[in-house]
Amino acid sequence: MICLPEPDAGILARRERIVTALRALVAPGNVIDEALRLKAYETDALTAYRQVPLAVVLPESTAEVAAILRYAHREGVNVVPRGAGTSLSGGAIPAADAIVVGVGKFNRILDIDYANRCVVAQSGVTNLAISHAVGECGFYYAPDPSSQIACTIGGNVAENSGGVHCLKYGLTTNNVLGVELVCPDGEVVRLGGKHLDSGHYDLLGLTVGSEGLIGIVTEVTVRILKRPQTARALLIGFPSVETAAETVAAIIAAGIVPAGMEMMDRPAIHAAEAFVQVGYPLDVEALLIIELDGPAVEVDLLIERVSAIARAHSAVSSRASANEAERLAFWAGRKAAFPAVGRLSPDYYCMDGTIPRRELPKVLRAIGAMSKRFGLRVANVFHAGDGNLHPLIMYDANVPEELEKAEQFGQEILKLCVDVGGVLTGEHGVGLEKRDLMTYQFAADDLELQHRVKHAFDPNVRFNPGKVYPALRRCAEQGREHVHAGAERFPELPRF
Amino acid sequence: MGAGVATSRLAPRDAAELAEIVRAHPRPLEPLGFGSKRSIGRPIDADPLDLSALDGILAYEPDELVVTARAATPLAVVETALAAHGQRLAFEPPDYGPLLGVAPMQTLGGVLAANLAGSRRVTAGAARDHFLGFEAVSGHGKRFKAGGKVVKNVTGYDLPKLVAGSWGTLAVLTEVTLRVAPAPETETTLIVESETPARAVELMAQALGSSCDVSSAAFDPRQGVALRLEGFTASVDARAAALSTLLDAGGTALEPPESRAFWARHGGAHALADWPVVWRISIPPSHAPRVLASLAAERYLLDWGGGLIWAAYGRLDVARVRGALRAGHATLVKAPASARRETCSFPPPPASLAAVHARIKLAFDPDNRLNPGKLD
Numbered sequence: 033m034i035c036l037p038e039p040d041a042g043i044l045a046r047r048e049r050i051v052t053a054l055r056a057l058v059a060p061g062n063v064i065d066e067a068l069r070l071k072a073y074e075t076d077a078l079t080a081y082r083q084v085p086l087a088v089v090l091p092e093s094t095a096e097v098a099a100i101l102r103y104a105h106r107e108g109v110n111v112v113p114r115g116a117g118t119s120l121s122g123g124a125i126p127a128a129d130a131i132v133v134g135v136g137k138f139n140r141i142l143d144i145d146y147a148n149r150c151v152v153a154q155s156g157v158t159n160l161a162i163s164h165a166v167g168e169c170g171f172y173y174a175p176d177p178s179s180q181i182a183c184t185i186g187g188n189v190a191e192n193s194g195g196v197h198c199l200k201y202g203l204t205t206n207n208v209l210g211v212e213l214v215c216p217d218g219e220v221v222r223l224g225g226k227h228l229d230s231g232h233y234d235l236l237g238l239t240v241g242s243e244g245l246i247g248i249v250t251e252v253t254v255r256i257l258k259r260p261q262t263a264r265a266l267l268i269g270f271p272s273v274e275t276a277a278e279t280v281a282a283i284i285a286a287g288i289v290p291a292g293m294e295m296m297d298r299p300a301i302h303a304a305e306a307f308v309q310v311g312y313p314l315d316v317e318a319l320l321i322i323e324l325d326g327p328a329v330e331v332d333l334l335i336e337r338v339s340a341i342a343r344a345h346s347a348v349s350s351r352a353s354a355n356e357a358e359r360l361a362f363w364a365g366r367k368a369a370f371p372a373v374g375r376l377s378p379d380y381y382c383m384d385g386t387i388p389r390r391e392l393p394k395v396l397r398a399i400g401a402m403s404k405r406f407g408l409r410v411a412n413v414f415h416a417g418d419g420n421l422h423p424l425i426m427y428d429a430n431v432p433e434e435l436e437k438a439e440q441f442g443q444e445i446l447k448l449c450v451d452v453g454g455v456l457t458g459e460h461g462v463g464l465e466k467r468d469l470m471t472y473q474f475a476a477d478d479l480e481l482q483h484r485v486k487h488a489f490d491p492n493v494r495f496n497p498g499k500v501y502p503a504l505r506r507c508a509e510q511g512r513e514h515v516h517a518g519a520e521r522f523p524e525l526p527r528f
Numbered sequence: 529m530g531a532g533v534a535t536s537r538l539a540p541r542d543a544a545e546l547a548e549i550v551r552a553h554p555r556p557l558e559p560l561g562f563g564s565k566r567s568i569g570r571p572i573d574a575d576p577l578d579l580s581a582l583d584g585i586l587a588y589e590p591d592e593l594v595v596t597a598r599a600a601t602p603l604a605v606v607e608t609a610l611a612a613h614g615q616r617l618a619f620e621p622p623d624y625g626p627l628l629g630v631a632p633m634q635t636l637g638g639v640l641a642a643n644l645a646g647s648r649r650v651t652a653g654a655a656r657d658h659f660l661g662f663e664a665v666s667g668h669g670k671r672f673k674a675g676g677k678v679v680k681n682v683t684g685y686d687l688p689k690l691v692a693g694s695w696g697t698l699a700v701l702t703e704v705t706l707r708v709a710p711a712p713e714t715e716t717t718l719i720v721e722s723e724t725p726a727r728a729v730e731l732m733a734q735a736l737g738s739s740c741d742v743s744s745a746a747f748d749p750r751q752g753v754a755l756r757l758e759g760f761t762a763s764v765d766a767r768a769a770a771l772s773t774l775l776d777a778g779g780t781a782l783e784p785p786e787s788r789a790f791w792a793r794h795g796g797a798h799a800l801a802d803w804p805v806v807w808r809i810s811i812p813p814s815h816a817p818r819v820l821a822s823l824a825a826e827r828y829l830l831d832w833g834g835g836l837i838w839a840a841y842g843r844l845d846v847a848r849v850r851g852a853l854r855a856g857h858a859t860l861v862k863a864p865a866s867a868r869r870e871t872c873s874f875p876p877p878p879a880s881l882a883a884v885h886a887r888i889k890l891a892f893d894p895d896n897r898l899n900p901g902k903l904d
Contacts, residue, residue: 147733147814148835170739192682199679205686206657221880226812228835229643229654230693231857231875232903233888237656237689241682258739281591287614287710326741327770330763386678388592418680419592458680466683473683477672482685484891488884500684 033436034122034464036083037498039129043109047086050109054089054131057099062137064088073114073132077179078122078465080381080435085112085126092137094212094220094250100133101248102218110494111216113244115156115187118179120382121463123191123243127497133248135186141165142251148226149256150209155186155249159193162254171256174201177459178367186249192241194459196292196366199417200325201257203459205240212251213239216490226253238485243461244496246489260325263291264335265362268342269316269349273297276318277392279345280416283322283338290338292323293417294366297396300373300411300424304365307372312365313349320416321366323359369413370424377409377426381438385449386458389419398448399423406441408434420458421449447472462500470502539578543663543671543702549577550700551669556900559696561600561635565642567628569695569873569902571865579637582702590615593679593708594660599637599701606636610708618709619655620646622795627806628862637701643693646795647744647756650736650832656692658707664691664699667893677705690888695874696899698892712758716768717787720753720779726817728753729834731775733813736833738774740767746794747830752779754790797829797861803840805863807849810836811856822852846871874903 043050047065054063064070065087074082086109091097104111110130117124126132138154144166145151151162151173159180163172176195177183183193188204189211201207210224223236230236239246270276276295283290296304296319305312312319320342324334335352342350353359365372373380387395396412403410409426423445427438446456446466450473456466470479483501486493538553540546550557556574560566563576582598585606589595590613597606603621610616621639625632640662645654661675674687691698722728725747732745735755741763744756755771757764768781782790793799800806803826811819816834825839839849844867849858857875860868877885889896 145814146737148812149733149737171737192686194680194682202653202657203680203682205689206653215884219880221878221884223881225855227810227856228649228832229645229656229810229857231810231859232693232877232881233698233885234643234656234689234693235881235884235888237686237692240689241686258737260741261739284593284710285591285613287713289710326759327739327763327766329766330760333760333762386676386680388589388594388678390589390592415680419678420680454678455676455681455683457683458678459682461682462684470684474673477670478674479684480670481666481672481674481687481892485685485687485690485888488887488891 033439034081034468036081037127039127040110043086043129050107050131051087053103054087054100057103058089058091058096062090062092064090073117073126076117076119076122076124078120078125078463080429081122081125081464083126083128085130085132086128088132088134090134090137094214097133097214097248097250098218098220101214101216104131104494105217105492108492108494110497112496113190113248115184115190116158116182118183118187119191119461119463120384121457121461121465123461123463123496123499125464130497135184135248135250138186138250145226146171150226150253151256152251152253153185155189155252156184159183159185159188166256170259172259173207173254173256175204175207185252185254189240189249189252190242190244191461192459194420196294196415199293199415200289200291205237207255208236208240208252209255210253211236211239211249213247213249215247216492216495224253243463243500245486245500246495262328262331263323263325263359264331265353265359266320266322266335266338267312267351267362268320268322268347269313270318270320271316271346271348273318273396274393275346276320277389277416279320279342279347280389282341282345284417286337286341288334288338290322290417291325292321294321295319295414295416296366296369297412299409300369300413303372303376303411304369307375308364308368310361310365316348321362366413369411373411373424373426378428378430379426381425381427381442383421383423383425383442383445384457384460385446385454386418386420387449387452387454389416391452391454395421395448395452399445402441402444406437408438408441415458418458419454443469464499467498467500468502470500537578538575539581541581543582543665546579546582546700546702547665547669547671550665550667550897556897558899559700561638562631562633564625564628564630564634565638567865568861569868570904571869572899572901574900577700579700585609586703594677594705595708596677596703596705597636599704600635603634603636603639611711614711615708616711617658617706618648618652619658620648620652620795621655622646623792624796624861626798626801627796629801636704640692640704641694641696641701647746647791647831650745650835651743656689659688659692659704660707661705662688662691662701663703664701666699667895667897675705679707695902697889697903698898700898714761714764715756715758715784715787716764717782717790718755718757718768718771718779719751719782720755720775720777722747722753725749725820725830728830729813729816731777732833734775735771738771740771740774742771744791744831745833748794748799749828754794756787756791794829794831797838799829800827800838800840803827803842805841805844805867806861807839807858808836808861809839809849809853809856809858811853815855819852823849844871872904
């Protein structure tokens with residue numbers, strides 16, 4: 033189990049005063065302190081962990097956010113920023129001694145600027161709403177995390193979200209031009225804008241992916257792209273994970289960067305097909321879904337080239353989408369992989385390591401061995417183009433100790449990712465979930481620098497406590513001192 | 529270079545020696561590869577730190593799209609290695625050699641520390657966008673690493689972004705990992721006439737906002753609007769035809785060698801080599817016509833669809849340039865040392881950010897030992 037920091041009794045004791053003060057800063061109805069309504073905020077998409085916050089405040093303007101943060105800064109109150117609460121790493125899980133500042137009311141698109149090919153949106157606007165707003169003119173916002181119907185652009189900035197198209201179009205960080213950020217002391221700053229790059233330190237680049245540790249983003253400027261003329265997909269079955277992985281490498285080596293390139297293993301294929309019945313081949317060990325987009329002439333050419341590469345690497349079945357309905361059907365199984373696995377098991381735990389792709393066969397074999405050892409089933413979906421692995425570990429939270437076993441299994445997978453030259457997280461973030469593994473990927477001096485950067489923004493260490501960086505704190509749940517490896521190596525820094 | 533004369537040459541053979549020098553050397557340090565961009569920014573009083581021994585590609589796996597090299601590896605060496613596998617650096621590091629009057633030699637680390645990017649920046653991103661991870665020595669003299677060696681990674685703060693464009697003021701890079709991209713099968717450039725910069729910006733916006741996948745859009749008032757198309761031959765042909773129809777403008781198409789030569793010159797602003805004062809100005813593209821009017825440059829070039837202005841003058845007028853911008857930033861890329869001593873070449877951060885900038889510098893280099901004052 034991951035420990036939440038033990039709450040600061042001094043803050044808890046002041047709860048009523050804090051709620052009263054917040055009600056003076058925003059419309060009183062926008063401060064939530066009733067137990068029943070607070071329950072709605074107790075977790076995010078890492079639902080194994082729950083903690084009701086001290087209070088929730090839903091400001092309606094940047095000035096209100098600034099006033100709330102100035103107050104919290106002055107009074108020493110912890111703050112947990114929140115978008116739509118879809119984080120898979122627990123990035124938005126509250127702390128008992130923290131106020132949650134939600135951007136749910138920041139829901140307006142402020143400016144659609146085709147001349148400069150960008151959109152300015154408040155941070156609570158959903159990812160998909162941006163594409164919808166510019167769809168009629170044939171534009172879209174490229175990063176497409178699977179939660180895009182619900183997740184906010186502010187949350188995307190905090191987590192540097194990816195999606196199935198980021199191999200070709202980049203992560204959030206490559207598509208954000210500017211933000212308005214309210215710093216922990218309440219100072220409102222603008223980083224970037226409608227222009228490119230920074231003339232000084234790239235604080236915008238630092239803000240993207242900072243997981244709510246350095247402030248609250250209230251406004252985001254993103255670049256938009258013209259929709260490609262055509263998109264077609266290939267559905268290719270392989271007799272082994274190895275042959276599928278070799279095909280992916282050969283496609284990249286041939287100078288082709290597909291818009292999306294996804295792999296599913298046998299358990300994932302079967303789970304998805306049982307759920308959505310889109311005609312996935314069931315007699316294969318691995319399935320690739322490869323999407324190519326661009327001018328029709330290019331897409332047709334590349335469909336041929338990719339098909340030929342797949343045939344040369346022992347593909348046993350291959351279908352190219354002939355129309356849009358078929359393309360969407362190819363994707364339907366992949367997009368439903370998580371709920372499909374959810375039907376097979378009461379609970380599942382989604383992992384998110386990245387590995388050098390050449391290590392895929394070895395890593396999948398090791399995960400198979402772990403699955404036997406832990407006695408827990410696993411299905412694998414994989415952003416094959418960029419090496420981002422999503423094993424789905426199936427468990428039953430009602431069986432004693434199965435959650436703990438699933439977590440241990442997950443930790444072993446992530447350590448293996450680091451061992452083969454990869455990283456703990458490709459797109460879900462460290463959050464609460466992988467916090468205690470940071471010392472596995474980073475040495476003490478590496479983390480010390482990151483702590484110092486955090487302090488440049490948040491010297492009192494009040495923002496999103498207990499997330500991302502290992503803490504030296506009393507463990508709230510087990511009530512014992514919980515010292516993580518390496519944490520005491522730089523005692524001059526405050527703990528968070 | 530500052531007034532001080534180094535008593536002995538500081539040339540670490542590896543990262544460990546470098547860390548020792550940063551820890552123990554009594555004076556501030558000026559990290560240098562070939563020194564090709566040394567004339568950018570305020571001249572500083574520091575001892576040159578010769579990093580040229582930190583040389584060599586450590587790992588290059590074409591089908592992983594990743595290359596790792598020691599920081600002072602010559603850019604040309606990396607580009608040659610990539611080209612042998614049909615790949616390249618997508619952000620198109622420009623060569624400022626002719627503009628600045630120095631040899632066309634730069635290191636990979638130098639390109640990253642300056643966050644350079646050429647004409648393709650508008651669609652493919654800058655150095656920062658392809659900088660996956662690094663090892664470095666901080667101003668404390670401690671070795672540390674950040675980022676990773678895989679193309680997709682969100683573990684911890686994105687310190688590569690922060691170090692890109694920090695001009696060696698935060699840390700001395702020792703090893704860097706970059707994402708690479710396939711080189712296109714072919715390329716062409718459409719040259720379209722334009723009477724005014726306003727019309728040029730319109731044409732470029734139309735091209736970049738089309739589905740013709742234009743990778744660069746630039747304007748030289750002496751040549752016209754240039755629109756680059758890259759990719760598979762059949763696709764480039766089809767898009768070139770579509771683009772001509774869309775813009776309803778005549779023009780000429782450059783063959784691949786001429787196209788490549790055009791962008792090498794344009795990305796490095798080689799046409800401005802004879803001017804003593806040159807500014808590089810990043811703005812929202814649609815502002816370009818108005819900003820150009822205020823700048824009253826004696827010669828200029830546009831790039832990035834109008835989002836980048838290169839402005840050349842016979843003499844330095846800082847107030848005119850900084851006063852012309854309502855958004856964006858201007859960097860003085862070329863000016864006599866005497867002028868650079870008197871002015872800040874880099875855009876000063878706004879008052880609301882000055883304290884954070886200062887604390888970031890303190891976080892990495894508390895004693896101000898690395899390139900002190902270069903950015904100020």
